[in-house]
Amino acid sequence: MVTSNRRLDLTFAALADPTRRAILARLARGDATVGDLARPFRVSRPAISKHLRVLERARLVRRTREGRVSRCALDAAAMRSAAEWIERYRAFWMGRLDDLKRYVEQSPTTHTTKERS
Amino acid sequence: MVTSNRRLDLTFAALADPTRRAILARLARGDATVGDLARPFRVSRPAISKHLRVLERARLVRRTREGRVSRCALDAAAMRSAAEWIERYRAFWMGRLDDLKRYVEQSPTTHTTKERS
């Protein structure tokens, strides 16, 4: 299983913070400026700016400057990758252990013996 | 959207490390001892022990001591929760933006105005 994936590291790390998940939830309702995103939170603007940088590095959010305003939008690709990784365990958590073993053992191209990057 | 969820924090943080993802991938093939898990990696046993503690705190792995051997097994619940959270964005990454907006705006019980714990 391709477990060494810098992109996946960044994505999951970005999702591990409640403020960042709230930002993503907000962006799911539509694009927003940095100010819009910061308003509901008790944290300072620089803190939000840092969170946005984390989300950008993880390619979960795209930021474009329009004049003096920054517009933020969801970016789908990274979240899809994260979902796909987790999805591999669906058989397990649904109790279909045999399915999972078969998946893991019969998909050599999606696995690697070198498990660290 | 319920974005403040300590359990999700722990789960996504646990998934953000390639060694831990490799451990989970190994456990998907069946239970294993700590030694089994440590063998493929270049890192020391204590490092693996720490990773396992992170995975346990996130409830992704269960550890049971049998004599002097520790047996580790996947635990499904936490990964399912993570998948469910990400799943909400499926409509977005599939380009069905209207669906997502409708979902986000019409599910008041699954959202909260206080976005931090």
Next chain:
DNA sequence: GTAATTGGTAACTATATGGTTACCAGTAAC
């Protein structure tokens, strides 16, 4: 009983994270 094995803990280090305040650059408004 002694020795070997498993694996956990302690103590330490280096780096990353999340937050702050203070400040600056650029744009928009008047």
Next chain:
DNA sequence: GTTACTGGTAACCATATAGTTACCAATTAC
């Protein structure tokens, strides 16, 4: 051209993370 606003950067702090080596406890094997 000032003034006000948006938002990014710098410098700093506290805490968490990922790793190390050294050591210990308990179980198993001889």
